[in-house]
Amino acid sequence: MARLNLLEETRFEKLPVTVYANQDIASKKVARRITDLIVSKQLKGENAILGLATGVTPIGVYRELVRIHKEEGISFKNVITFNLDEYFPMKPTSPQSYVIFMKENLFNHIDINMDNVHIPDGTLPIEEIHDFCLSYERKITELGGLDLQILGIGRTGHIGFNEPGSAPNSGTRLVTLDDLTRRDASRDFGGKENVPTKAITMGIGTIFKAREIILMAWNQKKASIIKKAVEGEISAEVPATYLQLSENVEFIMDQDAASELTRFNTPWLVKDCTWDVPMIKKAVIWLANTLGKPILKLTEEDYNNHGMAQLATEKGPVYNINIHIFNKLQHTITGWPGGKGNADDTQRPERAVPDKKRSIIFSPHPDDDVISMGGTFIRLVDQGHDVHVAYQTSGNTAVWDDDALRFVEFARDFSKSIDLDTNKLDELYVSMRKFMENKQPNQADTAEIQTLKGLIRKGEAISGARFAGLKDDHIHFMALPFYDRGKTTRKPVAEDDILITMDLLDKIKPHQIFAAGDFADPHGTHKVCFDIIIQALERLKDKEWVKDCWLWLYRGAWHEFETHEIQMAVPLSPQEVERKRLAIFKHQSQKDRPVFPGDDAREFWVRAEDRTRETAKSYDKLGLAEYEAMEAFVRWKF
Template identity: 50%
Template sequence: MHTPVSGAPAGAGGVAEARGSQSSRGPSHVPAGAGLERIRTVVVHDHDDIARLVAARIAEVVREKQARGERAVLGLATGSTPIGVYRELIRLHREEGLSFRNVVTFNLDEYYPMAPDSIHSYHRYMWENLFAHIDVAPEHVHIPDGTLPRERVEAATAAYEAAIAAAGGIDFQLLGIGKTGHIGFNEPGSGVDSRTRLVHLDAVTRKDAAADFFGEENVPREALTMGVATILGAREIAILATGEHKAGIVRRAVEGEVNIEVAATFLQRHPNTTFYVDDAAAADLTRIATPWLLDEVEWTQDLMIRAVVWLSLTTGKGILKLTQFDYAEHRMSSLVARWGTPGAVNGEVFNLLGAKIRGKSKLPRELKIVCFSPHPDDDVISMGGILYKLVQNANDITVAYMTSGNIAVFDHDVRRFVDFMERLDRERHVGGDSLRAFADRVRTCLHEKKPGDVDIPEVQDIKRVLREAEAVSGIEVMGLGKENARFLNMPFYQTGKVRKDPIGPADVKIVRDLLEELQPDMILVAGDLSDPHGTHRMCKEAIDAALAEIRAAGGKLPEVWLYRGAWQEWPVTEATYLVPMSQEELKIKIQAIFKHQSQKDSAPFPGQDEREFWQRVEQRNKETSATLDRLGLAEYFAMEAYVVA
């Protein structure tokens, strides 16, 4: 086991060391892992900072090699996580003169079979997101060939290994991590001695990729990948993880034993690996989640609440029943010493948690409120309970739907509505030749369409209008109407593909214009980082940028409440406010979710949870209230949680 030293750099050939957290969640003086973290781990507050840190290190490697008249050899990854790194490298090339003329690259993997011009191809991904924007020589770019006949694959993978060796080995290897802990496509069961080869993809990996391929059935079952031994042969490795959904596997990879079922744990054996994670992905690390188990801590109010709630849930006792023995047994005697008695600590935390509860009488009244909904159903899924109460409190509410959500509509729904329009035309003569021509174009497109193809504008419009109608129907259940809905249709989303464009000035302007027009006292914003295709994160980025511009101009700034989407809920320890719902109110919320018929029964992008959204909501909201019950506080039927930014 490595012995971590807070803040110490990891040198080539030296011991991989952990670095103290830069997160606001944990005490900065806590030793980084205190012997638990076996891979040097850097925690940063914002995922964008990871991109800047890693790109700066890559630039340093490239320039050092160039200064010696040598070629830097980079191992590159694909997926959503490295895109920020590639954007920063492009910026360094354009603005600071970073040259890639003498850089050789080797990509980790490619689906098999896969045409290089497919929208799913990693070959296309790399050229669109990096190579086409820098001065790398095409002959220096190496990506596994997904078009090879099967009988030639073994020879090609051996040649890939030989090319890496001929280039002098990889100087810097960039990695992401999958939910199973895979690196590259080294799925559970991949051995430490494995080399570049053809592999069968794990069911979890294929499910994760289902959104990109518009259905799990379209995801290839095989892939070409560098092996674990190939990756470990790199002189330096950076592995990236962002978002709450990666927290569990990050802890397993960093603190767990080396295990063939979790390929990332093999990185513990590498002398110069650094894990770069944001706050959300670091949440389960011991030094972040339970730092008092490692060393002396500074007992801030937030840390005290987290610790006492953890102790209550761990022991199975209500907060007011915790004893001196409980605190001593779990290394929390110093907290009792600070307050004098267990009863004093218990009472303080009990009261602080109770103060978070906000029923209708304690919620805003007669204010201007904007509810930002990234997709056309996030409002009722994530904040339906508070939305209903805010309507009852006579607030002036606007629900701003930031994207059309049109890619999340099945083609069979389009066919159904085209058939409806044609039948209406035949019976009532409301469409005529133009409608029939429109329907013919739509039917032809859907008939010829291949999985993942971008819809023609007519189909995109049908899907957009369908979701807009569902959104209005949903808020009508809450007591609002179409006059309360704004459809922003932000440009970044309008690619027709799962992968979106970066947030740009046009997106920010749309949000700023709305805020300056309405002058809200309060806004509700999706703060969910587990959204599988990143739209929630990108919408929040646009809102943050708009607020920054308004602040700089001296304009009115609203109070910001963050909710979470269909993927996770704020823990009671992190929530600023907990909003209770009665059984009847939860039923109304679910009825509003039901109005989104295109997302009912089977949503196109369900993530890892295959339950319907209303089922997730019911379980999540009931679980929040049940947690308070287990802690010994008042018992409610269900609850939503919010953080005031």
């Protein structure tokens, strides 16, 4: 019976999928399977032939392989590896090369014979690539083929660098990279314009020949493409769907990457559910949106025809369910994000007491506060709360070089106009110009330039916070050290980051904390900043003020909460939307064309307005009041 239930639950899935609680557990499971293969081959006196991947996805696997080698003594002397791909052109000494990646993350830390390591050569003359690719294939074949191929998946659905349009029988070859793939790589190269347009990759046909294939995927950013790869029709537009044809493949992922699969996203379509309030809320909103109906117009027939008959039977009549969820949504809407004093708060998202709260808004970058929750920020100040803002990083990587020069030029001209000695400024200016003229893609700026760019963003942040109504002593610049360390190491968070955050929190003793919960940030900074806050609060949990402190997550710059997730929705009038826009405009270095725009070509202020307007529309379509815009929040209980 259990097997039948599992088959029913996964009936939309066209290949085997294993989901783990988080990527750390999953990575260790994959690493153990690899070492088990290596040991089994050693016992037979045979070589283990591995196909390896690069990128963020396999880093945890490689870290665990290194640990197993060092702590358990597993040898890699019988291992022969073939990497999936390499950018073209690419020098093996370049920081962005997959040669460097594999050495830093695996090969330098184990006892593998480097003569057994094979990585596509990004330095070849283009006329020699065809023969090289044939030779690469021939080596794999002569060794008896790949025992195990590990894969990640790109947001285009590519495996290796087999982009949309790749043929299922393709071999190792030179390919042109999709624009989205290049955008995703832009951070490593200091901008998309520096990312190579081509790569050498194993083909889908080559991958298919492996005796075992494991595709791994982590985090919410991969959820939509995973759904297409696992549940969609086989299509050249999503090359990973070709893996549905393999009898030797398994997809391994964490819960976030699996979140859009039918059995997790809309489980009522495949099995009986435990109908708690969050599940009912999600299902009713899904049904209303699917049918294009307000909640209060949903009928029993609607429920029965869309997999929700069990809900109607157990919790009905359906009109009572509709009213219950409508009221739940209604109670998330508040014009008092700090709570309304002297009012009944039983149906409000925030407490009435204390009447005036100490609130702190953590902003990972110097503009996330006004972009994502600028209207709420201003309203908290207007309503008399003791509001602080804390900018967690300098954001100095996101300033154009010519903007930095412009500020130094201004300082030189200003100094000369009032007869100040400008010798040191002149020296700095000359050295900056020389450095920038010879700067390599993704090369770290000099300490002076980093400071200058940080000051540019600091000035903009002060201007934005002042516009929101804050005094200077309520504006905090944390300069968390992880941000600069992260430019040279992959494990940037350290004790000092946590201690700085603990000190500020314990100094302010807030009743409310607002933090970025927008983990779709392509640079990963938001997630790191959030983790630091959580670790700081965990250590402070015995403090009396922590027991009465609520943590609210905001989004907006990169992604928005789903309607069923929202626990506080702060409506904005047209005038408040304009005030928020003006606060965002204070961040001049991020206007027009920011250094790191991500996938979205719109300016940040346009994104913010469009997303808050869409949130308001989502409430309106469900039958609630129509507002100009809404900023959404979810409470994180710690």
